Amino acid sequence: MAASLESLLDLVRAAAAARTPLRIRGGGTKDFYGNTPSGEILDTRGLQGIVAYEPSELFVTANAGTSLRELEAVLTERGQMLPFEPPHFGDSATVGGCVAAGLAGPRRASFGATHGGVRDFVLGARLLDGRGQLLSFGGTVIKNVAGYDVARVLAGSLGVLGVIVEVSLKVLPRPLAETTLRFELDQAAALVRLNEWGGRPLPISASAWCGGELFLRLSGAPAAVAAARDILGGTEIVGDGPWTEIREQRHVFFSGDPPLWRISVPSTADVVGFGNQQMIEWGGALRWLRSAHPAAEIRAKAQTLGGHATLFRGGDRSQGVFTPLSPALKAIHRRLKAEFDPAGIFNPGRMYAEP
Amino acid sequence: MLRSECLLTDAEDTRPYDCDGLTLYRQLPMVVALPETTAQVAAVLKLCHELRIPVVPRGAGTGLSGGALPHATGVLLSLAKLNRIIAIDARARIATVEPGVRNLAISEAAAQHRLYYAPDPSSQIACTIGGNVAENAGGVHCLKYGLTLHNVLRIRGLTMEGEAVEFGSHALDAPGLDLLPLVVGSEGMLAVVTEVTVKLVPTPQLARCVMASFDRVEDAGNAVATLVAAGIIPAGLEMLDQAASRLVEPHARAGYDLDAAAVLLCESDGTPAEVEEEIFRISEILRSARATRIQVSSSEAERLRFWAGRKNAFPAAGRAAPAYYCMDGTIPRKHLGGMLKAIQAMEQKYGLRCPNVFHAGDGNLHPLILFDDGDPDSVARAVAFGVEILEESVRLGGTITGEHGVGVEKIDQMCSQFGGPTLEAFFGVKRAFDPSGLLNPGKVVPTLHRCAELGGMAVHAGTLKFADLPRF
Known part of the structure; x- marks a missing residue:
């Protein structure tokens, strides 16, 4: 049952007293992500609605259980968008879940200005901590350096620090013009081109290479998009291009059985290897891999390339899906968790086996 | 551990370090350490941790909120000698630099590749990237290009124990909790920064x-x-x-x-x-x-x-009055006009002039309260004027500091912006990074006891050092 904020407070206080593990859940569209969830479900969908939206102030504040689809529809009506283009992975995705998962879509690596991941657009949040207290971090203005920026840490925190109850996000105008170009290139050549283009003032807002095809999305002022199209060449695609299919992992690359690895590396990193079932996004900085190779080998390779590998879907998840932390970081994580959730009730094991 | 000329103990040598850009607060440190390598920084930290000696990190000292104010019985740790540009990777559009490298020096070094480092606080000819990280520095181009946080990929640093730790990576994300936004803007209270990798962006035509x-x-x-x-x-x-x-x-x-x-x-x-x-x-x-x-x-x-x-608004203010006090609140843009009206009324109320320059796109205000620092009554009025502006900023849904930090200057106003449990959580963050509490102690977060005594009010003023440096 979805519950109101008051009943969530009671629920958390009772769980903390009894040390009952809680599994924080919105629409459940990202249940697959991270390590296997456990504990009694704490449903955030009772926390409904947009609290404030002012287009001229470039922010929106919403309760955690608000439907991500509805929020985006409201922004679209006013010609604005969530600049990190988050995947939904289902109709029931919520705003809170979107922030807690911290996953961004194709626009994450727009070249040039005004781009970033989920955390770059979090302005503030209200958090229900493991003591059953409501904490308020950040705010709704873009420039704010009062106190530690805890709100942004919640992006990708997988609920281990507490229940996100409300979040304020920076929004941006939708680009006036957008088009998609297609090129035929092998992977190595695509990586060379992507990094070369990245160093030039071109309005590239998404890129994806898969199976010998490279797609580029251009976004911005009509004049800028037209000029870039002439410089870049390629074939202009009719329609919206493959971006939604890729973002939602409905593209054919994502079908089938082999485990799906998400490998995050510097954009200039060499070809990852482990077979040719690969997709590249974010100008080269995100490599998707379908492979049944041993996890240790894939992680070692990612590390050699200066990045890290996550077992995103499928495969043997018993050893943990995320890359282990250094001892120094692990110690900070453990202490931070203990400060926010002293009884260790929130999403135990979702990120790492030990807190 | 350090060469003898890198350790200052005589008052005449440590005097230049007794304050940062906020000169109203001055304190001689017990000792100033000027390490030349990361290994030396680690050794200083290990020793201080062992001996329970507070450490205050410092870059160029251009900060405006007293974040680098020394501790009387502590070590002032200057990172100024760690000033090498380690690498500029034009293909990857990143620069890896030591913390003492000046903000503008990065763009100058990248210019040959038609790239630059976007955040440009107006003190950029002097301020260091380590200090920019500590304050999450802004500038006039934040609306489009983001703050320091949005332009930093990886921070290598040392904990108060002297242990190496890395936040972020050269990829666009890193495993675990994203702690980079805590370290950026932490005002030197969570870790000592020893290396920063920043993004470079193509220079607009x-x-x-x-x-x-x-x-x-x-x-x-x-x-x-x-x-x-x-x-x-x-x-x-x-x-x-x-x-x-x-x-x-x-x-x-x-x-x-x-x-x-x-x-x-x-x-x-x-x-x-x-x-x-x-x-x-x-x-x-x-x-x-x-x-x-x-x-x-x-x-x-x-x-x-x-x-x-x-x-040049700030140097001009310096010429127009014996002293000026710069505020740094941020408010929703729609209140800009109303806020200016309110400040005009306050000019009458306090009998002081207050020209205004705003980062209007960000809603970030820099009212410049002109006063006479030789006249205690004028100082008191300037202080009360500043407090009223900050409280009005909070009331309008904004914040007490957009880009200058809390430091020692605005620590009391934190009581009006945050509730008790949130302030307690800030202490929790501090403990998680620095259990000993020796790193830049006593800044940014007021104790609940202090807030209770103040009843949510605040009193402090400051004047600027380097008055001729372009700022903001």
Whole structure:
């Protein structure tokens, strides 16, 4: 049952007293992500609605259980968008879940200005901590350096620090013009081109290479998009291009059985290897891999390339899906968790086996 | 551990370190350490941790909130000698530098690749990247290009125990909790930064600036909101009120309209076609928002002249009065006009002049309260004036500091912005990174006891060192 904020407070206080593990859940569209969830479900969908939206102030504040689809529809009506283009992975995705998962879509690596991941657009949040207290971090203005920026840490925190109850996000105008170009290139050549283009003032807002095809999305002022199209060449695609299919992992690359690895590396990193079932996004900085190779080998390779590998879907998840932390970081994580959730009730094991 | 000339103990040697850009607070440190390598920084930290000696990190000392104020029985740890640019990778568009490298030096080194480091606090010729990280420094281009946080990929640092730790990576994300946003803006209280990797972005082909005059400050404020609502994110969007224009014009000769109640500077950058299109839209919108005069820069020299006045507002204030006190609140853009009206009323109330320069696009205010630091009554009025501006900022839904940090200056105003449990959580963050509490102790977060004693009120003033340096 979805519950109101008051009943969530009671629920958390009772769980903390009894040390009952809680599994924080919105629409459940990202249940697959991270390590296997456990504990009694704490449903955030009772926390409904947009609290404030002012287009001229470039922010929106919403309760955690608000439907991500509805929020985006409201922004679209006013010609604005969530600049990190988050995947939904289902109709029931919520705003809170979107922030807690911290996953961004194709626009994450727009070249040039005004781009970033989920955390770059979090302005503030209200958090229900493991003591059953409501904490308020950040705010709704873009420039704010009062106190530690805890709100942004919640992006990708997988609920281990507490229940996100409300979040304020920076929004941006939708680009006036957008088009998609297609090129035929092998992977190595695509990586060379992507990094070369990245160093030039071109309005590239998404890129994806898969199976010998490279797609580029251009976004911005009509004049800028037209000029870039002439410089870049390629074939202009009719329609919206493959971006939604890729973002939602409905593209054919994502079908089938082999485990799906998400490998995050510097954009200039060499070809990852482990077979040719690969997709590249974010100008080269995100490599998707379908492979049944041993996890240790894939992680070692990612590390050699200066990045890290996550077992995103499928495969043997018993050893943990995320890359282990250094001892120094692990110690900070453990202490931070203990400060926010002293009884260790929130999403135990979702990120790492030990807190 | 350190060469003898890198350890200062005599008062005459440590005197230059007794304050940062906020000179009202001064304190001689027990000792100043100037390590030349990361290994030396680690050794200093290990020793201090063992002996339970507080450590205060410091970059160029241009900070404006007393974040680098020394501790009487502590070590002032200057990172100024760690000033190497380690690598510029043009293909990957990143620069890896030591913390003592100056902000502008990064862009200068990257210029040959037609790349630059976007955040540009106006003190960028002097301030260091380590200090920028500590304060999450802004500048005039944040609206489009982001703050320091948005332009940093990886921070290598040391814990108070002297243990190496890395936040972020050269990839776009890293495993575990994303702790980078905690370290950036932590005012030197969570870790000592020893290496920073920043993003570089392609230098725009062209930038042009629109200068618009308004008869009423409310109109200028509304024009800002209208521009943003129309989907325009200018590269820079700054406002000066009439007092500020009249203050700077005799020195900067920027060509500001001295009859205007407010002057707006709005910059567009990109390809020539893009800039032309955007300038056209900006001009149309400003005109319909009741701009009384619009000028567009027709050359790079003219663009720089438009900006010269804005960038010299602080030195000009320094010439206009014995002292000035710069505030740093941020408010929702829609309240800009109303806030200016409120400040005008406060000028009457406190009997002090207060020219205003705003990062209007960000809603970030820099009112400059002019006062006489030799007159205790004038100081007291300036202080009360500043407090009222900050409290009004919080009341309007904003914040007490947009980019200068809390430091020691605004620690009491933290009580009016945050509730008890949130302040307690900040202490929890501090403990998680620095269980010993020895790293830059006593800054940023007030104890609940202190807040209770103050009853949510605050009293502090400051004056600026390096008064001639362009700022903000």
